[in-house]
Amino acid sequence: MSQVTLRDIAEATGLSIGTVSRALKNQAGMTEVTRNQVRQAAEKMGYDLGQLKKGRIRRIAFLLHSQHNTLASSQFYSPVLHGAEAACRREGIALSFIAVGPAEPVQGLIRVHQPDAILCAGFFEPEVLAALQQSGKPIVLVDMHRRGFTSVNPDNVRGGYLATQHLLRCGRKRIAMMSGSLAHYSIQQRNRGFRQALFDAKVFADPELEVIVPTMGEGDEAVVESMRSLLSLPKRPDALFCYNDSTALVAMKHCLNEGMKIPHDIAIVGFDDISSAAAAIPPLSTVHVDKEDLGRAGIELLLQKPDENPFQITMPVELIVRESSCDD
Missing domain, CATH: 3.40.50.2300 (Response regulator)
Structure with a gap:
């Protein structure tokens, strides 16, 4: 039989792993009711309290x-x-x-x-x-x-899906996605959510509308270049989903500098909900990550x-x- 872990107790009690750990170590910062709930669950499940003493992380x-x-x-x-x-x-x-x-x-x-x-x-x-x-x-x-x-x-696939689904529901027909390197797990997953939303809505995923910003670290210029290439397409995108907010904010600034109206000419959604997203003009729609x-x-x-x-x-x-x- 496999050893009972703190995670097992956390799942059984509906509490966080940290709370379970603190309760079993008798640390401060919780009610007696919670402490007893954890101890009872641990005893019932046969948790070995000796595990807590091994190799304390300092x-x-x-x-x-x-x-x-x-x-x-x-x-x-x-x-x-x-x-x-x-x-x-x-x-x-x-x-x-x-x-x-x-x-x-x-x-x-x-x-x-x-x-x-x-x-x-x-x-x-x-x-x-x-x-x-x-x-x-x-x-x-x-x-x-x-x-x-x-x-x-964070649930990157779900976030990419929600952002794209929202743009589709706003009536947008040509939704572009601006990604960073797909070697990054989170970016790859956000891209997967984007494609899944298009697929579910029976919308053709136009490869021309998916651009990868060359490298992280080239700053704003790489994003501006990518935005220029999208806006120079014979059929421009009417919406843009960016893999993160800082990219979306640079893309939005470029569109405004080009005299475009947002969201009238192009709707833009980012990802992460960094502090400057809400402060942008116009404020940026995004996927909130805690x-x-x-x-x-x-x-x-x-x-x-x-x-x-x-x-x-x-x-x-x-x-x-x-x-x-x-x-x-």
Whole structure:
């Protein structure tokens, strides 16, 4: 019979893994009712309380790829880091932030920081992940998925689907999608949702309307180039779904500079709901991701032996409709 895990108790009680862990460790910050509920469930399920004492995690390294450590990406990854920090503070764990470049000897960085566990946020090359795995430390991926690793991701497919379905319902006929590199799990999944929505609506997916912004890191110019190529098509798109908000905001600015009216001439939807989406003129429709919750969940997963039986958690997303996509 397989060993009962904190996750099993969390699922049985409907509580979070962190709450279950704190209740079993007798930590503060919850009612006696909750504590007893968890203890009773643990006893009934035959949980081995000795598991909590093994290899207590005291230090966690939060790793971010240097390509994400930019102004454009910070509105997404800063709240993820804040969520992780809050969870660590609650558990009495020290968190250190490390930006990792593709050519850096990552094992050396791990030796210097000496964490007990590692949280990787966003995209990392397979070689970097393989090198991290060799450290033998528990690893959880946030906003990234790879076989053999425990990970937590927003529901990217559903988000891409909701954004595209919304544009179709607004009566748009030629919906373009602007993607980043499809090597990124989240972008690939958002693209899948986009295509699925078109397919379900029996709308032809025109390959000319799908563009990939050359590289992350070339800044606004690469997005402007991609937008120019879309607007120079014989039959222009009347809607645009962008793989993230920072790309959507640059695309929208270019369209406005070209004298286009939004959403009258082109409706635009982003993804992530970063803070500048609501502040844009016009405000940007987007798919809301609870970024702090992603960070919190990543830490909670690290506290319950994620390497023993890797699994994936998918967090819900929500479509936020603002003026950039609807004439109403």
